[in-house]
Amino acid sequence: MEKKSTRIRKEEIVQATLGLVGSRGVRALTISAIAESAGMCEANIYRHFSGKDGIFSALADFIGTSVMGKAAAIAAGSRSPLEKLETIFFSHISLVADYPGIPRFIFSEDVLLGHPDLAKSLAMRIGNYVETVSGVIAAGIDEGELRQNISPRETALIMLGMIQFTALRQTMGGLSCDIETEARKLWSNFLILIS
Amino acid sequence: MEKKSTRIRKEEIVQATLGLVGSRGVRALTISAIAESAGMCEANIYRHFSGKDGIFSALADFIGTSVMGKAAAIAAGSRSPLEKLETIFFSHISLVADYPGIPRFIFSEDVLLGHPDLAKSLAMRIGNYVETVSGVIAAGIDEGELRQNISPRETALIMLGMIQFTALRQTMGGLSCDIETEARKLWSNFLILIS
């Protein structure tokens, strides 16, 4: 087999893991399955990671860094608050559609109950996310784009809840149409509620 | 050890399982842990259930029957739609507070991905639940208690999403206050949004 640097192999392993969560769930994340999915033998996994916990940390880092920063970037942009909200919402929906493993991993029992340190850092990131969205909503209220008497934080939680619950219903197979269509329906109703 | 009928033992085992999910998650549901929690030896579990799948089915039945029928009962009552909605919301929140194992089990990967038959029946129950709440919301719109232009189904999904996301944040330890207080904040904002 071709030899590659450990940096490359780590990325490959993390990506294989993320794909595996998406297709078969966190429960399928055995070293054996990860190795097969990444196209190498089990022992080689340990050449690049100290063990399963190391892979979990690396995946959490990847998701946290490359994914959850996106909302902050959008929020910092120059569009109107309402446009920002919509962009955040649909960019996260399409992310979930492309990588169902992301919400599954973040909200998995294995992470939340089995890796308290990861859970804590993810909880903090989600807290920041809520604050970011709250800020955009507050700005929308200030600028008169949104209703005056709504609560930014609780409304932000509703928005996140919609995304999370949609991902969950997708896993359940309880989605009548595809996730993007469902998201559009949810959004147009949300828009009526907040404006 | 005292001998009891298999009917009693089954209930004890199911309750022990539900409690265990609440305290330690679905991932802790080993036969060994269930047996210890129910105060009997492992082999005795098999005297009353065919295996782990049997316990899972029984727990899903218990949750489905004794719990998720509650919303329908409230909806069928004689109060105003808005009062019904509020009662449904807070009765489910307090259920989740008392039995954190319920949402954890229903939305667990082990059930959703590992037991497709259970997942299907639970998806159907949740679908009914959404329809029930949608109906109440539609009635509220008709009677002028709620805003005229909101969509019943999508608004019902928001309500469920709030409950589910609150349960999830509780598991994450990301709840600043207790779950009932958090729920009250969410509800008063929701009330502003829909009326």
Added chain:
DNA sequence: ATATTATGTGAATATATATTCACAACGGTA
């Protein structure tokens, strides 16, 4: 009282999974 059936248990058994180890093969370097 005795026989029969239902219930309870410790000790196997089988399997899955994480992890380690001894060795092989490749790539750069002196």
Added chain:
DNA sequence: TACCGTTGTGAATATATATTCACATAATAT
């Protein structure tokens, strides 16, 4: 070219878990 560190692997090893089995004991019927 010969050497050495990095990467790759099949075969152990250890542990956890689900399940079965032979046997014990309580409840119940005859």
